[in-house]
Amino acid sequence: MSETFQLDGAAVPFEPGQTVMQAALAAGHYIPHLCYHPEFKPHGSCKLCTVKLNGRTTASCTLPAEAGLNIESNIEELNALRRTLVQMLFAEGNHFCPSCEKSGNCVLQALGYDLEVHATGFRHLYPDRPLDASHPDILLDFNRCVLCELCVRASSEVDGKNVFALSGRGITKHLIVNSASGLLKDTDIALTDKAMEVCPVGVILKKRVGFSQPIGARRYDQRPISAQALDDAPRQVDASGNCKTCEDAS
């Protein structure tokens, strides 16, 4: 019998070394998140997964699970905070969903839907972020970058390549690629790279395959992200030693 912590009144079992986010998802409890990805080391930058622990607020993706923790997540105070964070990300970049081929499969957009974000609310910053269309097969549209560093992490941790990095500081922080020209065509990126798969928004795109899924058949047309994220999460192995997600994937 593993130990548990409390999440919104439910007992959540965890394995030693798991974070609150990992244990919660594995046990079928959704906590909104954007920069967290089950295959990578938690990063803790988007703050969408902020939860309340003994009156203090903290990111749950980096919070080590401990027996007896009493955590609140699905409360209006935190959902209001998450709404504002989503609005901030929309206002910071140039997100024009109607012309984005990631629309319907975009995590930021799906979070906005799930949290009932009707508008950005803030003054848009309209930053100037030129595209990089130099690569024959890949387009980079920096306008939509949310600085989650998933591509940075995937390229270095999985692909062993370091194609992506972040440059600048504060509001001027932005994604760069690893080449003297500053262009993607001069990097060693390949279509088969993990970094090609992980972008939660519409920055890293394969050319000539956009809009292939009809509206209605896209990922978050069918299920809200709160349900989809649980389907995607690595689940606890059940008593018979089977892991549902692993079977579905194979």
Place this chain on the structure above:
Amino acid sequence: MLPDNDTQFDASGQAWLDQLTARHRNDASRLLQILREMQERFGHIPQDAISRLAERLGIPRARIESVASFYSFLHLKPQGEYRVLFSDNITDRMLGNQALLEQMCQLLWLQPGKVSEDGLVSINTTSCTGMCDQGPALLINGRAITRLSHQRVQEIAQLIRNRTPMSDWPADFFHVGDNIRRGGLLLDNKLAYGEVLHTALAAGAQSIIDTVKASGLRGRGGAGFPTGLKWESCRKAQGSDHYVVCNADEGEPGTFKDRVLLTRQADLVFEGMTLCALAVGAKQGFLYLRGEYRYLLEPLRAVLQRRRDSNLLGESILGKSGFDFDIDIHLGAGAYICGEESALIESLEGKRGVPRNRPPFPVTHGYMQQPTAVDNVETFCQAALAVQMGADKYRAIGTEKSSGSKLISVSGDCAYPGIYEYPFGVSIREILQDCGAVNTRAVQVSGPSGVCVPESEFGRKLGFEDLPTAGAFMVFDDSRDLFEVARNFVHFFAHESCGFCTPCRVGTSMLKQTMDKIANGHGTQYDLNEVENLDRVLQTSSHCGLGRTACNPVLHTLKHFRPAYENKLKSLMFSPAFDLDGSLARARQMTGRDDAGAHLKETE
């Protein structure tokens, strides 16, 4: 994406770079130090040099750009031969730095933020350079110049125009005064070099920790963690190596006491670090010195060398076999966030100064993931004093929960700005009397991230019981607009946000926009609501203390000086942040129209 026509990185530049990297053992953890030296040599970091450096260090060039672009004092594009940065703290503003900046721009024919067409000079602003008691101040090619006046600006412009090498500039320009106005336990100590170490060696490591714990000493950098407890945890933590780090990244605007300690009490600082090394079992120490204090590097290195020569550093210190410890100085390069201990450690490792996720804490996983004790400059001095005096005597000074003395950096509207040492428990009113402040409206205690104290609360006392402080004490008299004070601080935080987490990266920027909107006369009640909403988001969800305290200046001034905001509000109706009529100007220009229909009123 930074094409430039670099001619400077020629064969001799490359040979120099190869030597430089060899001196740093081609070690990528030395990246920031290497980049800083490249910046000094080339005036910026040339693109070709980045490629070469990437090869030598065996790291991707994107990582080098990533690190270089994080620090304000490193430039990826060519700057002027003379790079002028005006310190832009509120205290510099109160002393007229804006007029001086304008004057210099006029004299040298350029706009702030731009490089002159002949490449001679670039002029910009920078966060507080720690010269608040002798401002307005600026940095030229990293060297601090204080006590600016219109005459001095004129002389500087002349020297720049004549391309006079900075080594030939009047020495008086670079004079940095200590301005010690009131001494005490620390500033008046008469300890001989090594005296504390003799005492400590006789007592032994555990006894040092016991004494520091019993002394009640708490960190002087602001957070006030019990020092003895930190040392004990570090000592107990498992690791192949233990490290001691002195945080001299004194970036909190209005603070300059560490500068004076490193000028006047460098031996005591190093003695405290060595003491800590003995206590925690460290062989290597680092002093992380903010880039603004670059001029202290050579004098401090000389002190370290003298201490090595006297067997107070190095192997078998004071003849005690196995007691080996040395100290290396790392320079920062213009990033306030590196004052946060885990960001400082990242920076020490040659990375972007982004605060780490905690836990684990530096005492168990610090520099190179090894147990590391990070303490403030003043803390190391106080620890040395506590060990020398004994816990009881030390504890008798100050108050129950705040033992010992505290250095206060006084600046702003007062007759005698400078350094004051007081036992903890001193009241704000007492300090104001001592520094000759009259008609005081408010005091900003502990810098922008601290507390704005109005006149009605001048009876409050400095100490962990009431007003903890890292030492900044900025005085504002009744001629000052506290809204403008808060707006200056909000700009500071937006500039210094590392950009890691959403709330701080975007929130500080939005807060800055909204404060500017109010300042420009476009503010309404809705904007005050927005300020309060942003404050809540920053406070509850930011990754580190920078974001969590970035709204303090606004919260505190809104609480005590709300009319300073309200009297700038346009009306209770919503008003756009931009000038509606002004946004038709381009179209008027293009069409040549100026009829009534070619203009707009803000509300109708």
Place this chain on the structure above:
Amino acid sequence: MSKKLRVATTSLAGCFGCHMSFLDIDERLLALLDLVEFDRSPINDIKHCGPCDIGIIEGGVCNAENVHVLHEFRKNCKILIAIGACAINGGLPAQRNHLDLGSCLTEVYLTEPGLAHGHIPNDPELPLPLDKVHPLHEVVKIDYFIPGCPPSGDAIWKFLTDLIAGKTPELGHGLIKYD
């Protein structure tokens, strides 16, 4: 029966797609007409707006006339709703925000061959363009937003019926869309 709510609608820098979607509520339009009556709207061609309970605006603010109309709506409507991507974030017209207005006008009227006889139109009858396109909420206070490009008829119906019933409108999965 209580008094009918008065509703005004207009399109600023938009494509009337949101209005088309509004008509997509189909036969429910009749049910709506039991609850509301229309003031200024393309539906009835009334040119100016009088005092209203609800104003619904599609399109962003791209020229001086848009500003006048928006101010008229704000002055007259107790509740002002921004509908669609353009009203909410500038949408397609805002894609010009990265370009200098002067170069846009030069390109369209001077450089490219066209019908303008080589001059930039300067008739006082024409509204002057703003240097940037703004979402409505950057110019006046907006009370509610119905996202979508356009929002579906169902989304508009749900939103308005919630609002008329005095409920804080919620769209929920399937109805809330940004595209």
